[in-house]
Amino acid sequence: MSVPMSLLAMLEEGPMYGLEMKHEFERRTGGVWPLNVGQVYTTLGRLERDGLVAFDGDRDGNKTYVITADGRASLEDWFGHPVQRESPSRDELVLKLLVASNAPGVDVSAVIRSERRASIEQLQQYTRLKTDSSTDADVEWMVLLDSLIFKTEAIVRWLDVSEARFASDPRHVSQPKGPMPAEPLLDQPSMPERGK
Amino acid sequence: MSVPMSLLAMLEEGPMYGLEMKHEFERRTGGVWPLNVGQVYTTLGRLERDGLVAFDGDRDGNKTYVITADGRASLEDWFGHPVQRESPSRDELVLKLLVASNAPGVDVSAVIRSERRASIEQLQQYTRLKTDSSTDADVEWMVLLDSLIFKTEAIVRWLDVSEARFASDPRHVSQPKGPMPAEPLLDQPSMPERGK
DNA sequence: TTGCATGATATACTCGGTATACAGGAGGTT
DNA sequence: AACCTCCTGTATACCGAGTATATCATGCAA
Structure with a gap:
């Protein structure tokens, strides 16, 4: 997702070679996101093609790369500008619901309940993971876990x-529905208060 | 994202040809998610290769396809089983924070604030869209808007x-921040235009 | 008639991502 | 010694999602 920028960030601290970057990437993400080695090389190739990175010869038989001025600039850009503004990307779950709601013979609310159950399960798994590992306190891991939890909570809501x-839409009145939209939310939704 | 399944869902209601499916897809998603025509044909090709659809000859000069038994089965599967359990996919924003927190000379909290500001702006835009269009009540559009809002809220939190x-982590004792995070540009995140 | 928009299909190409091939060296065993 | 195996390191093949573009035909307006 932005593997190239991550590679640039590593190269900014000094020359590196391919495999080393894979390991470093995984270390920095708390060992959670494995990075396929092949992707490192192809990505390096593209970065070199675009002049963000330069091949720097062999060091101990390893092909090392260095970041270029353009590379630094574009990295600074990445950190400096918010990366949100993606046009609302297609989300499989949203797409699924929309398609289901338009498909005759498909009980949308059954689909929703099924997805909800799965999300809740996942949520429990995440929180269990969180409480389990709360002691050894690895910030990267915590931050990542939080993101998963928050995202899943949002989905449930x-x-x-x-x-x-859908239930109150005239076009979707058909099926007899189950036990209502299920229980309320888990924790206080509330708009984020900017702490500190 | 799951374009193939969407195509199957449409074919279940009767034979269709390529371009027709593009239009139907966009209609069903409330005209929000444009679908490249090329993708329809390549996807149809793969579906045919996998035996989920079958070419059904020409109708009025248009190459129409029909769904097969296997296709129906796999569609039913999609609706029946939750689609959540993706292994924690790489999220650009999460990745960015992790990388930033490991990059010396980058003020993580400045990056966070920059992202936060952008998210809040997006949120306001979404809610404005929501209040603006609350009257003509198109369910698809509302559901999609909700998903964007909920997701963005989760990100802010x-x-x-x-x-x-990060602030309370010994390793990230905030170094004096340079001019690092530049101000975001004025160029707005573009919401897809509604309808046509 | 020319010319242009549009309907319809198809292909080229990029990128992210996975799996796999290939080459060399370090040890260990017999 | 030869052999096998494991590990490091590099590179390529391949697939799917997605975008842009090429190619026809046809209807139609000037």
């Missing part, structure tokens, strides 16, 4: 709201 | 929590 929306 | 985490 969205599923609930959507089920209600 | 996560950013806040993460900032606190």
